[in-house]
Amino acid sequence: GDTIGILGGGQLGRMMAMAAARLGLDCHIYAPDAASPAFSVARHHTVGAYDDAAALAAFAASVKVITYEFENVPVASVEGLSTLVRPAPPALAVAQDRLAEKAFLADCGLPVARHRAVDSAADIADAIAELGAPAILKTRRMGYDGKGQARLTADTDPAAAFDAIGAAPAILEEMIPFTAETSTVLARAADDRTVAYDAPANHHADGILRRSVLPGPLDPTTEAAAAEMVAAVAARLDYVGVLAIEWFVSADPARPLIANEMAPRVHNTGHWTEDGAITSQFENHIRAVAGWPLGATTRLVDITMQNLIGADADDWARHLENPAARLHLYGKGAHRPGRKMGHVNFVGRPVDSSAKG
Ligand code: ATP
Ligand code: MG
Ligand code: MG
Secondary structure: OOOEEEEOOOHHHHHHHHHHHHOOOOEEEEEOOOOOOOHHHOOEEEEOOOOOHHHHHHHHHOOOEEEEOOOOOOHHHHHOOOOOEOOOHHHHHHHOOHHHHHHHHHHOOOOEOOEEEEOOHHHHHHHHHHHOOOEEEEEOOOOOOOOOEEEEOOOOOHHHHHHHHOOOOEEEEEOOOOOEEEEEEEEEOOOOOEEEOOOOEEEEEOOEEEEEEEOOOOOHHHHHHHHHHHHHHHHHOOOOEEEEEEEEEOOOOOOOEEEEEEEOOOOHHHOOHHHHEOOOHHHHHHHHHOOOOOOOOOEOEEEEEEEEEHHHHHHHHHHHHOOOEEEEEOOOOOOOOOOEEEEEEEEEEEOOHHHHO
C-alpha cells in the first residue's frame, strides 16, 4: 500500500505518525527499542537494530517510501535500501559529522563559527592559541542536547577537557557572543518547492532547548535571508522533507546570522507549529515524503513552546487547568534528568494579518 516507513521511534517519529494518520496514511516504524514512544501510534512496527540488514530489507519491502526521525541512523544502512529514501542519504551523512557539516554549510554560503578539527590535547592547545578563549569543544559525531560538549577558558586543562567529552574526533569552535538563538524550519517538496516557518527565539539551558518563542528575534529582511540560505542548502542536497538550521544571532553587522548546525529532520524548535500554524512541520514532512503538495506555514498566533524535561513533566496535569495550554506528552515511561518527556504550547494572541500587509 501507501505505507510510510519511519526509521527511529522517538517523539519525532510519534508526531510524524500522528500527522500521517490524520491524512489517512499508515506508518511502519522501525526502531531498536521495544518501548519506543512512536510504536503506540503507528499501524505497524518492527523492533530491529539499525545494522540488521535482513530486518531492514524486510521493512523496506513493506513500505512505499522511507524517512527518518533520528539523524544518527547509519548511512550505510540507509544507502543499502532498495526503497526510496527521503530525504536522500547525503543529507544524513553531512549532518552526522560536525566538521563535514560546517564545511558543507560554508560551501553553501552560510557563515559558520571559526573552528578547528582537534584529535588530541595538543591540538586543543594549538586551536585555542589560534581561535582564542573561551571556546567550545564538541565531539564530531553523535552529540545531541549538549551532550559531548565542554566549554573551555584559557585556564582549562586541555587533557581534562578532552577526557570530559569522551573521545576523538572532536571539533573546537569559537564561542559566539550571540544576542539570541533562532532557527529556520523549512519544508521542500519533491517538485522543489519550499515553504518556511517563522523563526522563533530559542532558549537553551545546559545545552538543551527549553523554550521557543514566537514572534522571534529577526526583522523580516533577515528572516527572509535565513530562509533563502536554508532553501539553498536544501536544493544542494536535492532534499525532500523538513530541514532545520539553528542560527546564532550576532550583534556583529558583518555576520548577523551564524549557522550552528543542521538537522535533516523535523525539529524541536518547530513543535509550536502543531498549535500555531495552518500546517504543522510534521504534516509538511509527511506531505513531502509522500510526494504531496506542501501546506501553508502561516503562523496564526503568538505562541510559546515549552519542553517538559525530566522532572518538569511530573506536574503535567497543571497544564490541563490552563485554557491557553496545549499539552503534548510522549508516552515515555520513567523520566530521567534531561530526558524530553513532552512539551506544552502556550497559545497567545492571534496574529494581526491586516497589520502584516
Ligand atoms: P541539539 O542537536 O539538541 O540542538 P547539540 O548537542 O547538537 O544540540 P549544539 O546545538 O551544538 O548542541 O549546542 C547546544 C547549545 O550550546 C547551542 O544551542 C548554544 O546555546 C550553545 N552553543 C553551542 N555552540 C556554541 C558556540 N560556538 N558559541 C556559543 N554557544 C554555543
Ligand atoms: Mg545537534
Ligand atoms: Mg543544536
